[in-house]
Structures are given as structure tokens and as C-alpha cells.
Amino acid sequence: MDRKKKNEIRVRFAPSPTGNLHIGGARTALFNYLYAKKNKGRFILRIEDTDRERSTKEYEDNIMRSLEWLEINSDEGPFRQSEREEIYKKHIERLLEEGKAYYCFCTREHLEKMRNKQREKKEPPRYEGKCFSLTQKEKERLLKEKKNFSIRLKIPENEILEFDDLVRGKVKFNTKDIGGDFVIARDDFSALYNFVCAVDDMDMEITHVIRGEDHISNTPKQILIQRALGFLSPRYAHIAMLLGSDKSKLSKRHGAASVTEYKEKGYLREALINFIALLGWRPPGEREIFSLTELIETFSLKDCQRSGAVFDLQKLDYLNGYYIRNMKREDLVNACIPYLVKAGLIEAKFEEDRYPPAYGGVVPQASYYVPGKKEKISFQKLGEIISLYQERMKVLSEVGEFTDYFFKENIDYQKELLFWKDAKEEDTRKALEKAASILSKVENWKREEIEEKMIKEASKDKDKGKLLWPVRVALSGKKASAGPFDIMEVLGPETTFKRLKSAKNALKRAENQ
RNA sequence: GGCCCCAUCGUCUAGUCUGGCUUAGGACGCCAGGUUUUCAUCCUGGUAACACCGGUUCAAAUCCGGUUGGGGUCACCA
Numbered sequence: 001m002d003r004k005k006k007n008e009i010r011v012r013f014a015p016s017p018t019g020n021l022h023i024g025g026a027r028t029a030l031f032n033y034l035y036a037k038k039n040k041g042r043f044i045l046r047i048e049d050t051d052r053e054r055s056t057k058e059y060e061d062n063i064m065r066s067l068e069w070l071e072i073n074s075d076e077g078p079f080r081q082s083e084r085e086e087i088y089k090k091h092i093e094r095l096l097e098e099g100k101a102y103y104c105f106c107t108r109e110h111l112e113k114m115r116n117k118q119r120e121k122k123e124p125p126r127y128e129g130k131c132f133s134l135t136q137k138e139k140e141r142l143l144k145e146k147k148n149f150s151i152r153l154k155i156p157e158n159e160i161l162e163f164d165d166l167v168r169g170k171v172k173f174n175t176k177d178i179g180g181d182f183v184i185a186r187d188d189f190s191a192l193y194n195f196v197c198a199v200d201d202m203d204m205e206i207t208h209v210i211r212g213e214d215h216i217s218n219t220p221k222q223i224l225i226q227r228a229l230g231f232l233s234p235r236y237a238h239i240a241m242l243l244g245s246d247k248s249k250l251s252k253r254h255g256a257a258s259v260t261e262y263k264e265k266g267y268l269r270e271a272l273i274n275f276i277a278l279l280g281w282r283p284p285g286e287r288e289i290f291s292l293t294e295l296i297e298t299f300s301l302k303d304c305q306r307s308g309a310v311f312d313l314q315k316l317d318y319l320n321g322y323y324i325r326n327m328k329r330e331d332l333v334n335a336c337i338p339y340l341v342k343a344g345l346i347e348a349k350f351e352e353d354r355y356p357p358a359y360g361g362v363v364p365q366a367s368y369y370v371p372g373k374k375e376k377i378s379f380q381k382l383g384e385i386i387s388l389y390q391e392r393m394k395v396l397s398e399v400g401e402f403t404d405y406f407f408k409e410n411i412d413y414q415k416e417l418l419f420w421k422d423a424k425e426e427d428t429r430k431a432l433e434k435a436a437s438i439l440s441k442v443e444n445w446k447r448e449e450i451e452e453k454m455i456k457e458a459s460k461d462k463d464k465g466k467l468l469w470p471v472r473v474a475l476s477g478k479k480a481s482a483g484p485f486d487i488m489e490v491l492g493p494e495t496t497f498k499r500l501k502s503a504k505n506a507l508k509r510a511e512n513q
Numbered sequence: 514g515g516c517c518c519c520a521u522c523g524u525c526u527a528g529u530c531u532g533g534c535u536u537a538g539g540a541c542g543c544c545a546g547g548u549u550u551u552c553a554u555c556c557u558g559g560u561a562a563c564a565c566c567g568g569u570u571c572a573a574a575u576c577c578g579g580u581u582g583g584g585g586u587c588a589c590c591a
Contacts, residue, residue, distance in 0.1 A: 014591090015591090018591070048591060050591080054590075108589070111589090115588090123515075124515040124587070125587060125588095150589045152589095168519095171518085174516080177515070177516045179516095179587060183589050186589050187589080192588090192589070192590085193590070197591085213518065214585055215591095216585075217516080217517065217586045217587070238518085240518090240584095241584075241585075247584070248583095248585095279525070282527075285527090285539095286527075286539050286540080288525090288526095305519095305526080306519060306520095307518085307519045308519075308583090308584065309526090310523095311525095312523095312541070312542085315524070315540080315541045317541090318540090321553090321554090391553055392553040420551095458550075464549090465550040465551080467550080472551065473551085476551095478552085480551055482551095482553090484550075
């Protein structure tokens, strides 16, 4: 481990791999990262996998890759607590020797019973310290009998302690409210959360612990552990929780909760970062669009909110749309291609030794095909199609439903959709015929000329929609779409005429029905 | 229930520390209008909040106390 430079600020993000990276976790990671970068410090990643039952490698991978995707990169780590068991064990043994911790042979059943009794009496649950008064002989006997035990930390009975929280100010607590001497290790000397956390924060020379408000109540315990071990505690900053629309702690039941889910729905990392940064933090001024770099420049714990922030999907959508609109075309196309593939609109074929990166990104050397058709569809062409919807997309996953008519051979028309306002079938057929005749005079099949000729004709009537609406629906088959001239240019004359014709046929068919 | 934290538009928030500059500002949403063949974008306007009660003060969203409300946490989970 790198040794700490003098006055260097060191922060850590310490997720436990018991689930995919949660959006709230991502925000905690971000705040730590921003604080480190802003202060030329170091950002350390620590995997808290002391719960062997629930921790998995898959979740750890997900956390790592999610952070990577968000470009929240660590300067040190990942350190795994499962690889540091010897360190914890030594500290526990020392506390035992010094009499600051002791063996407890109470069974879970006994403890459960006690807790229930206390609850019934409306008393706070609390360990009464029974095993602390065990004699040396009794202890040795129980140990010999191989009775299950746990190791508890002896804490002061009634002492007021306080710490200075960087976002909340002074927080006081009384040791009598902690719930008695608490368990720091199991009978195989494997340490529990508060202990490993306290030890690692010291051992990794963490100067600032920035974490969710739900850890406030753990702080006294960790301070007590550090005190018993004879170490100085880091400074703490407890940031407000991320809330669901019902104002309770954000979780799976509020819908998408993991970074992965947002990524898959087509949210951009820039938008997600910008959005979660502004949840519970706001720099002075009225600006709301920030890149990661700009966030680093302006970040300060002083500007952190003390109350919880509701996760508002509509604002995320707005930001995502904003970032999509500001993307370079090539980047947008690359970002959209996986969604077109997923929607079955195109197929991507890669040169033999090249495969798409597992996460995001597309190999430019890939070739794209429309299923069922022989010829390639060029990257350029995909760009023309996609950019028609750049202004309209909120999330990347919408690209398929927006652009499907460019890839499909035939369109199933809904007859009524072809009618503009109170137009009749006769009017609609005439409009389609008129359009075809105008378009047949177009010499250079470009948007400008198409638009000029069509608008000229459409303007003969006050209501341009009489001509243009049926044409647009004939081309797209949709109630809402990009403009007809843009569509025509991308579609090309052949398909354009074909669609005008088949729309007309659809009218006929509808008449016969 | 004990302990802890919190409290400005529906939501994110500015203003609170250092009381008067506030007819409480911005953004998202929503509504209306403009641009437009549709949708979206864009532009203009509108809607909407200091939880309550007391106190301090010439003056309180801002300071103090209480009430209410919300949240978190009370494991051999993290």
C-alpha cells in the first residue's frame, strides 16, 4: 500500500458486494471521488466482503465495471477485506489480551429472548454484559467445551461523546444508547462490519469518511473501536439519503436501482453523473449542467444538503435528452447501435478476431446488415437515420421504436392514421397522388429540393397538413415521426414512391372491408 | 418504543451561518401561447413553497424554544 504523504487527503468508497452497484452507492462513490480530486487527494476502493454468505464475485465485478463505466476511477485498490483477515485477527487478539474485549458465550436464542423481553417492556434492546463478568475459570471451561462464542467490545456505560460531522456539524451521542457491548467478531475470529471498517479506515489512513446518513449510528461504534485500539478517528461527513417517490430510502422496489439498469435503458454516464451529483449537493450559482471535470472543480462538502433527496426520473430524462442532443453524431450512432441490434432491426457482423467490448462501445470495423437483406447498411446511413431522432430521444433504448420503419420492408398502415383532421379517403388518396407527381419532378433527391417543391405545392392550401400529413404517415406509418422531407431524403426515391403507393393501396383495402 | 437526523414550490434547490437588499430566485414537471405538416427541439408567459405555535427584535424563511410531520437506526448483515 502506498504510504500517505503529509496532509494528503484520503477517502474511500467501501461497497459490499451483495448486489449490483446501487444508484445511491454510485452517488456516495461520486462524492468521495469528487472530494479526493478536488483536494488533490487519493480515492481508495475497498470491497467489504466479510459476509461470506451474501458476497459474490459477480456483484463485485458489477460494482467494478459500473464504476469504470461512470469513470469514477480509484487511485488505490480494490482492497478486499476477505484478504485481510489476519490483520483483523491480530487486533482482536490484542483487545482480548488488554481486556478491552471479551468472550461472550450467550446463545443466539438467549439473546433473542432477551431482546423480545426488552421490546415488550418498551425498553431499547441492549446486551446486559452478562459474559463480561465470567471468571477466568469459567471462560476456560467453556472454551474447552468448544462452546460457540462471539467477541464483544467493552464500551463505557454512560459517557457523552461527540464528533464533528462535516455536513451536519456536531453530533452527540451517549454510549448508553448504543445497545451495550457489541459483537466485533465471530468464534472463528472473523471480524464484523463495524470492526473491519474501523480498522481499515485507520490502516488505510483514511482522513475523511464520506458515506450515507444511514451510517450515522455506526459512527459511535467505530469511534469506540478506534479508541480501544489507540488510533485517531478520521473525520466524518454523512450525506443525505437518496429517496424514492414515497420519501423512503431508495431501493429496488422503487424501480430501477442499479447503475447497470440505467445503463441498459440507455442513460448516458454524463447525464447520470450530472444528475446524481445534484441530488443533495448544489454549488453556488444557478448552473445545472456539469461535466465530471467541472464537478471536481466546484465540489465542496459545505454545499451538501442535510435532508434526503427524492430521485426524480423526469429530471434525469430531461438531462439525458439534453446530453443526447449535444452528442457528436458519430458517438450517438455508436451508442445507439447496440440498441438497434437488440431490437432486431440490424445485425452486426464482426471481423473474426474482433469482438465488441463487453461493456458499451462498438468496434468501428463491424459491418451491419438488415436481417433478411443481403446488402450492408453503412455506418453513414445509420448516422443519417439516427440523427433524425437526436432531438427526440430521451433514452437510447427508444431508438428502435423511433426508427424501425427505416429498416422494415413493408409497413402495416392503420387506415385512420392517414387521414388529416376531417379529411376523407378521397382527399387522402388525392394528396398521396399529388405528392407522387410532385416528387417525380425532383431532379436532385436532396432534402432542400424536396422540401422546396413540396412546400410550394402544400402552400396552395392554407392548411399544409392536408398534403403533408398523409405523406408523412405513408412514409413512417406513425402518428409522430421526423419530418417528411428528412425521411424522404434518407429513404431514397425508390422506397418513397413505393410507400406512397402502398399507403394508397391500404386505403383501397380499407374501403373494401 | 429508545436514540439520531431532517423540514422553502409536486420534485431538485437558491436564500438561513453573517436577520432588513425577497412582491422568496432558478431548474425539472405541469398549463397556455409562438415556431412547425405530426412529434420533439427551440422561444415566451403562467402555475406553485418558507409545516405549525410561541419567543427574541424596530424587523425573522433566516436566531431560540416547543409541537407536528418525515426519515434513519437499533443483528454473531453491511
